[in-house]
Amino acid sequence: MTDLTGKIALVTGGGNGIGLAAARALQAGGATVVTAGRNAQRAQDFRSQYGDVFAKVYVADAGSIPETTAFVEQVGNDYGRIDIIFANAGFGEPAPLGHITEENFDKQFNVNVKSVIFTVQAALPFLNEGASIILNSSIANQLGFANFSVYAATKGAVKTLGKIMAAELVGRGIRVNVVSPGPIDTGFFGATGMSEEEQQQTGEYIRAKVPMGRFGRAEEIGSYVAFLASDGSTFMTGTEVEIDGGMATL
Numbered sequence: 436m437t438d439l440t441g442k443i444a445l446v447t448g449g450g451n452g453i454g455l456a457a458a459r460a461l462q463a464g465g466a467t468v469v470t471a472g473r474n475a476q477r478a479q480d481f482r483s484q485y486g487d488v489f490a491k492v493y494v495a496d497a498g499s500i501p502e503t504t505a506f507v508e509q510v511g512n513d514y515g516r517i518d519i520i521f522a523n524a525g526f527g528e529p530a531p532l533g534h535i536t537e538e539n540f541d542k543q544f545n546v547n548v549k550s551v552i553f554t555v556q557a558a559l560p561f562l563n564e565g566a567s568i569i570l571n572s573s574i575a576n577q578l579g580f581a582n583f584s585v586y587a588a589t590k591g592a593v594k595t596l597g598k599i600m601a602a603e604l605v606g607r608g609i610r611v612n613v614v615s616p617g618p619i620d621t622g623f624f625g626a627t628g629m630s631e632e633e634q635q636q637t638g639e640y641i642r643a644k645v646p647m648g649r650f651g652r653a654e655e656i657g658s659y660v661a662f663l664a665s666d667g668s669t670f671m672t673g674t675e676v677e678i679d680g681g682m683a684t685l
Contacts, residue, residue: 437665440465443514448524452621456657471495497524498545504557511561519664522551523571527586547589564608567664572615574683601673610672617679620650647680
């Protein structure tokens with residue numbers, strides 16, 4: 436088991452899917468894990484359902500920079516430091532060219548890109564030597580998924596941010612790495628607003644492109660996040676790790 440005893444871990448988007456799986460893996464390794472719900476009711480639901488995982492659940496909408504900044508600063512003030520960040524919050528809202536709206540564009544960039552920048556920026560005063568930052572991108576950053584141009588652009592931005600942040604923080608002994616999951620069984624397509632028929636068709640289309648012939652499990656990403664947070668990966672920074680069943684490379 437990964438030893439993260441005594442570490443303070445902040446996970447954005449921790450209430451479901453990959454974020455929750457990563458939070459469980461971090462907590463199992465001994466870390467104190469915190470997250471935020473986008474409103475008071477959501478935060479209370481997380482406390483009720485996942486009180487065994489999260490030491491505290493704050494309230495912050497990842498699409499709001501003031502709320503995101505206040506959340507991170509409160510965590511730093513409450514615990515005195517932040518050792519691990521998993522910047523995971525994100526979503527996709529598909530639209531083909533010709534039907535992309537400014538609202539569609541802004542919503543995805545606000546959550547998927549701006550919140551990553553401002554989460555890390557707000558945490559800087561609380562990060563000590565040995566801290567580990569993990570950003571969640573996607574193999575969509577390099578594959579041509581029709582109708583997901585804006586989402587893919589956000590994930591390409593996250594990949595680049597990981598390299599630049601790593602270069603800027605390496606002198607402080609802070610590591611920054613990126614995980615790029617392939618298709619993961621998290622209910623992602625249901626959250627995009629697709630009909631059930633569209634979800635099934637899209638799922639079958641994507642599954643056929645995965646050399647391992649299946650969708651991944653959130654736990655398979657979560658365990659790698661815990662590894663990147665641990666002393667087992669102390670010579671890794673600025674790296675993108677594709678966890679995709681071979682989809683991007685085979």
